Amino acid sequence: xxxxxxxxxxxxxxxxxxxxxxxxxxxxxxxxxxxxxxxxxxxxxxxxxxxxxxxxxxxxxxxxxxxxxxxxxxxxxxxxxxxxxxxxxxxxxxxxxxxxxxxxxxxxxxxxxxxxxxxxxxxxxxxxxxxxxxxxxxxxxxxxxxxxxxxxxxxxxxxxxxxxxxxxxxxxxxxxxxxxxxxxxxxxxxxxxxxxxxxxxxxxxxxxxxxxxxxxxxxxxxxxxxxxxxxxxxxxxxxxxxxxxxxxxxxxxxxxxxxxxxxxxxxxxxxxxxxxxxxxxxxxxxxxxxxxxxxxxxxxxxxxxxxxxxxxxxxxxxxxxxxx
Amino acid sequence: xxxxxxxxxxxxxxxxxxxxxxxxxxxxxxxxxxxxxxxxxxxxxxxxxxxxxxxxxxxxxxxxxxxxxxxxxxxxxxxxxxxxxxxxxxxxxxxxxxxxxxxxxxxxxxxxxxxxxxxxxxxxxxxxxxxxxxxxxxxxxxxxxxxxxxxxxxxxxxxxxxxxxxxxxxxxxxxxxxxxxxxxxxxxxxxxxxxxxxxxxxxxxxxxxxxxxxxxxxxxxxxxxxxxxxxxxxxxxxxxxxxxxxxxxxxxxxxxxxxxxxxxxxxxxxxxxxxxxxxxxxxxxxxxxxxxxxxxxxxxxxxxxxxxxxxxxxxxxxxxxxxx
Numbered sequence: 001x002x003x004x005x006x007x008x009x010x011x012x013x014x015x016x017x018x019x020x021x022x023x024x025x026x027x028x029x030x031x032x033x034x035x036x037x038x039x040x041x042x043x044x045x046x047x048x049x050x051x052x053x054x055x056x057x058x059x060x061x062x063x064x065x066x067x068x069x070x071x072x073x074x075x076x077x078x079x080x081x082x083x084x085x086x087x088x089x090x091x092x093x094x095x096x097x098x099x100x101x102x103x104x105x106x107x108x109x110x111x112x113x114x115x116x117x118x119x120x121x122x123x124x125x126x127x128x129x130x131x132x133x134x135x136x137x138x139x140x141x142x143x144x145x146x147x148x149x150x151x152x153x154x155x156x157x158x159x160x161x162x163x164x165x166x167x168x169x170x171x172x173x174x175x176x177x178x179x180x181x182x183x184x185x186x187x188x189x190x191x192x193x194x195x196x197x198x199x200x201x202x203x204x205x206x207x208x209x210x211x212x213x214x215x216x217x218x219x220x221x222x223x224x225x226x227x228x229x230x231x232x233x234x235x236x237x238x239x240x241x242x243x244x245x246x247x248x249x250x251x252x253x254x255x256x257x258x259x260x261x262x263x264x265x266x267x268x269x270x271x272x273x274x275x276x277x278x279x280x281x282x283x284x285x286x287x288x289x290x291x292x293x294x295x296x297x298x299x300x301x302x303x304x305x306x307x308x309x310x311x312x313x314x315x316x317x318x319x320x321x322x323x324x
Numbered sequence: 325x326x327x328x329x330x331x332x333x334x335x336x337x338x339x340x341x342x343x344x345x346x347x348x349x350x351x352x353x354x355x356x357x358x359x360x361x362x363x364x365x366x367x368x369x370x371x372x373x374x375x376x377x378x379x380x381x382x383x384x385x386x387x388x389x390x391x392x393x394x395x396x397x398x399x400x401x402x403x404x405x406x407x408x409x410x411x412x413x414x415x416x417x418x419x420x421x422x423x424x425x426x427x428x429x430x431x432x433x434x435x436x437x438x439x440x441x442x443x444x445x446x447x448x449x450x451x452x453x454x455x456x457x458x459x460x461x462x463x464x465x466x467x468x469x470x471x472x473x474x475x476x477x478x479x480x481x482x483x484x485x486x487x488x489x490x491x492x493x494x495x496x497x498x499x500x501x502x503x504x505x506x507x508x509x510x511x512x513x514x515x516x517x518x519x520x521x522x523x524x525x526x527x528x529x530x531x532x533x534x535x536x537x538x539x540x541x542x543x544x545x546x547x548x549x550x551x552x553x554x555x556x557x558x559x560x561x562x563x564x565x566x567x568x569x570x571x572x573x574x575x576x577x578x579x580x581x582x583x584x585x586x587x588x589x590x591x592x593x594x595x596x597x598x599x600x601x602x603x604x605x606x607x608x609x610x611x612x613x614x615x616x617x618x619x620x621x622x623x624x625x626x627x628x629x630x631x632x633x634x635x636x637x638x639x640x641x642x643x644x645x646x647x648x
Binding site: 081105107111113118123137149 | 345347348350351402405406425428429431432433435436437439440442443447450451454455458461462465466468469470472473
C-alpha cells in the first residue's frame, strides 16, 4: 500500500508519460496545454486510492485514472467555451488561446483519448469499467446542461440545485472511486458504497465551495471573495436566502440582484449582511455536514481494514478542512 | 443471411428503438432531432453487412452499428458548428435550431451514447471493438482538423488532400466494416482487409463527390451544381487544376478564386471551362478508379464465399454509380 505522496508521484509520472500524436499540431497542442495547467489531480488520485483500499496495487488502475483525468480536462475545455470563460487556473482558456473551433475539436479528441486509456484496463473488468465511466460521463453532461438552464430560471429549488451539483461535480468523484474499486475486484456492494461515499463527499465539497466564496478569509482564498454574489450565481446560499427572505431582506436581495451597474464591494457586503440576518452560513454548513456525515456513514460500511481506509479518510478531512 | 432490404429494416427498427433519457429535454431533444433527419444509414449498414459477410447474423452487431450511427451524427452536429452551416439535409442544424452551447453539449453526450452502445457488444470482442472504434474516432477528428486548416492554406498538395479525406470520411467506412468483422469472429487478416476495402471505397466515393459537384446533371443532383467552385473549396479538382495550370488558365483560376463579388453562374462556367482545358474531370476519374480498383482487389483477397460477398459488392456498385 502506497502513501498519498507516493500515489501522487505515480500520478505525476503517468501524466508526464501521456503521449499524443504530433500532428495535427493544432489538435493536440491544446490537450498538452490544458493537462499541464495543473490542478490537484484529486479525481485520478481517488481512482488509485480506491484500488488500494480494496487490496490491490495502484498501478493496476493507472489507465483508468488517466481516463478520468483526461475526461475531466475535456469537460473543462468544453465548459469554458459554454461559460465564455477567459481564464482557467490563471491562464488563458483553450478557446481564448486558440479558437472556439479548436477547443470543440480538441475537446472531442480528448474524449477519445480518455476512452483509449479506459480500453487499456484489464479486460476482465472492461465491461463494468465502461458502464461506470459512461454513466458518469453522461451525468456530468446532464449536470452542465442543468447548470446552464438555471442561469435563465428564477424558480430553481434547493432540491434541484443539489441534483445539479450532484451530476455536474459529485458523480465524477463517485465514478472515479467506483472505477478503482471495480479494478481491485471489490464486491458490487462495496463498489456501490464507495460510489455513494464519493457522491456525498462531492456534494459536501461543492456546498463548502459555495460557503467559502462568500465567507473565506480573503488572504487565504485563491480567488476573489464574493465572486458568486457579484455574478448573481445561483448557489445554495442565494437560493436559500431567496427562499427565506421577506420584507426588507427580500427587497434588498431583489434590488441588488437586479442592478446592472453597482459598486462591487457594496453589493458583496450588502448581500452578505442579508445572508447573516437569515443565518444562511449556518444553514449551508448544516446541509454540508449532512452530506459529509452521510458519506462517512456509508464509508464505515465498506468491507476493508481501518488501515486501508486511512488514506481516503485523511484526504477527505483535508478536502473538508479549507478555512472560512 | 439477410437481403440488403432486410438489413435496412433491422437498422430502421433499431434506430427507432434508440432510447435517450427524457430530461434534461434540451440536452436530449437535439439527439432525436438529428438522428431522425434521416440519411442513407450507409455506415451502420456496413457494420451489419460485414458481420454477415463472415457468416454471423446481423443482429450480433446491431449495437456496434448503432454506436457508429450515433457517433457519425455527433460528428455532424459538431462539424456544423465549426463550419458555421445553417442547414443539414435541408433542415436547420442543431446549433441554429437551439444554440451553439446546446450543440456542443448534446454532441458530447451523443459521444457517450455511442460508447454506451459499444459497451453492449459481446464482451469477448469488446477490447478489439473499442480499439478499432477509438482509432476510427480519432482519425475522424484529425480529418476535420486538417480540413479546417486547409481553408487557410494555399499550398495543399493532392497527397495531403487524399490523406485528409481518408481521415475525415474514409476511415469511418473502414472502421464500420472492421467492427462488423470483429464481431463475426473474422481473422485479424480478414478484418484488416475489409478495413482497407472500406477506406479505399471511402476515398473513391469522396473523389466521386468532388467530380459530381462540378459535373452532375443539375436535374438529378440533390444540391446546387458548382457549390464547391462558388466556395473555392479545395477539392481534388481545384487542387489538381492549380497544379497543372499555367499562363491563361492559371490567370483565370487566380482571378476567379480571388473575387469577393461575382456572378455565380459565370464563375462556375469559367472555372469548369478551365477544368475542361486541363482535362481535370478525367484525371479525377482516373484517381477515383485507382482507389476503387484497390478496394476491389483487396476485397477479392477476403476469405468468404462469393455468395456472402455479393451484398457488399452490389452496395459498392450502387454507391459508385451515381450519375455525372
